[in-house]
Amino acid sequence: MTNTDIQHTQLSSTDIGGDNKPSCSNCHSPLTGPFCAQCGQGTDSTIKYFWLVILHLLDDIFSFDSRASRTVWPLITRPGFLTNEYILGRRVHYVPPLRLYLFISIVFFITLKFFAASENNGVINIKSDETALVKVTNHIGELEQQRAVLLTSQPEESQAQIEELQRLNLALDKFNNYQTDLANQDDKILKAIAGELVALEFRQLKSGKPLIPKDQKQYTNLIKQITKVRNGEKVNLLSIGNSGDGTITLPFLSVQENEKLNGFASQLEKKASKALQSDTGPLLQQIISKLPQLMFVLLPLFAALLKIMYLFSKRFYMEHLTVALHSHSFVFFIIFLLEVIDMLQDQLPASLFWLDATFNMLATGLLIWIPIYLFIMQKRVYKQGYIITTIKYCMVGMAYTGLISITGMIAFIWGLTNL
Known part of the structure; x- marks a missing residue:
């Protein structure tokens, strides 16, 4: 069969029975909408201009449409609203939690590297003793x-x-x-x-x-x-070690394994000392580059922590994961705003002291809003009393602080190993 015959067969599939009714190009079933009721294939062709394909890809990943405007404002001002809407099934008007987190985290970490680099450039660069x-x-x-x-x-x-x-x-x-x-x-x-x-x-x-x-x-x-x-x-640059001479001795490791561990720790201390003696910018950039992966691993752990805290609430793990995605998206967005405010303050002339004071008040308000927002979100999503919510909020906060500390230490050590 020639290419012309194939094209003729494909075109004729839209005219089965001669009644000019559209049919599926895959299974030839009659179409009553944008998707085939039998096989699920869409009627929109994938053979189109390349720039249209890129736009559709961006839309699939980031949802650049009116849903974004309906999502960002409640994310900042209405604790728990998006999470409850998603759990109740009212999802079509808002950006899905995972897409929202991916978009905000990508923007956050890219701009965080930019802000860190610009702040490092704003200082007299001490590259050597x-x-x-x-x-x-x-x-x-x-x-x-x-x-x-x-x-x-x-x-x-x-x-x-x-x-x-x-x-x-x-x-x-x-x-x-x-x-x-x-x-x-x-x-x-x-x-x-x-x-x-x-x-x-x-x-x-x-x-x-x-x-x-x-x-x-x-x-x-x-x-x-x-x-x-x-x-x-x-004074040790790396506060590690449980022996009197500053070395690490773990009882569950052999002598050879402890020696290897101490050799690794010694190399890290030398790299940290070298980084602090010259320019800390490369180390900071390395640490920031590791955080997206580590935070993405931290998300399911935080959701598991919520699952344990609300073990008898009969909620699915995905509901707790939705809480984790929305709460992290909110925190990243607020930190992004704080970085923008800090950058604007650095550019202000000394004569505009009143504007600098206004920015300070705004930054302070945003910082205070973070713990208040997370508490209200936990109260509205899990619908428990204030006393129980306060107790669980403090327990979750302490546990999460430990997880963040471990994550920061891993990022620091991981960043040092790549210097």
């Missing part, structure tokens, strides 16, 4: 010049001059200590901590604003660590 030392030395010269100008321009001491001199003297003492730490060739950990502190110091100097809370917390912790190191106390 020598570079950090040069930056600190130059800044010390600038401080000494400012002090000399202040002393010569104002022969009569005033209260403002005294306060400015005190500030400059404190800054000089601090950066002189950094200079000494960075020039130390014997203590790698001291140099690593000093490098991190210098990066934060120059970030604050460049922005002209106080450090944001997370950076201030990191700064405080680093000051405590460097004080211990300067006093001769030992």
